[in-house]
Amino acid sequence: MRNTRSLTRRAVVAAVSVAAAFTLAACGDDSGAAGGNAATSSSSSSPSPSSSSSSSDAAGAHNGQDVAFAQGMIPHHRQALEMAEMAAGRASSARVKDLASRIEKAQDPEIRTMSGWLTSWGEEVPASSDSTAESMPGMDHSGGSAMPDTDHSGGSAMPGMMDASDMAELEKASGADFDAAFLSMMVRHHQGAVAMAAVEKSKGAYGPAKSLADAVVTAQTAEIAEMNELLGKS
Template identity: 55%
Template sequence: MTAHRSTLRRTAAAAAAAAAALVLAACGASDNGSAGSDGGASQSPAASASASQGEHNAADVAFAQGMIPHHRQAIEMADLAPSRAQSAEVKKLAEEIKKAQDPEIKTLTSWLESWGEEVPAEGAMDHSAHGMDGMMTPEQMEELEKASGKAFDTAFLEMMIEHHEGAVAMAKTEQADGAYPPAKDMAEDIITSQSAEIAQMNKLLGKN
């Protein structure tokens, strides 16, 4: 009888230990989101990305894969300004756009690689990319390349406003549908910085 009770006690203890392990595992899984969010501020980008792996969804992938060619085109446009723009303010704005968006391309690329997702190929401006919010057509890019002086300034500002508006729309979609905290943070930064640049460009055009 004593041996029987001892066996029962051991069985109950084993069951309790297994249940506790399951609870701990569940807590760990549910805490990942907050850990990834908090870690983004204190850890290095690489450590944060590694710690937060798996916490992304299809919207995060679409955001990264869409924003890379979008940013690349903005940089391509900005690269034309030093030799073609007349306005010093346009040249300075183009430089700031490059400075902000080039590091973001690198970050977006590292996320896709860590997720095992395809990174858009360099220079692969396919038809689907041109259908994206705010993307310039090949004809518009050709028009910008041929312009100079004040005509370039006007074309650059008008096209970049449209381009930025597209990026802001994409970032708002990420904020609404995404799950990966660092991507949502980047989306917030894009909305803030590019909305401010849109206001600045409208002012340069005399629209406000």
């Protein structure tokens, strides 16, 4: 009888010990998992608020040159679109029509982009009716403009802009005469845009505006070469 009780007591003690061991092991696993999750969460966390704020501030910084660039380039692009739209029904050269189509596709989205910048900065977006430098906000026509006057078309102070007589001449032309007039005028127009973009690249502060200016220089310089080739000047 005594042996039976002893064996029973030992069995109970062993069972309790095993259960205790399993409980301790489970607690240890939970603690480890929690620690692992914490480490994972820490390593995958996003940058600190101060870091994110600094990046946002840098991206949003702009100066007066950025404003002048957008307010000047928007009407400049609009006139290029007006000229390009004439090509569909007046040009005789398929290459001229193709070039005009590419100008429209490139510059229309850029107008929307620059208009968005001005709106976000609380600055005036040039009205759609603006077609000459005299009506462009943000431009100083007393000789201190941030945009250099490189236009030799005989009218506008805005680099490369056509005056009213130029546009009237283009509108009256058709066929080969239109092709020649369009190409000659658009070369001057592009040269003005390149000059404006160069100023933005050197004096602007807003990263996206400087990037757009760089794209304008690259694309329009290539188109100037293309147009000179079509004019037989290359």
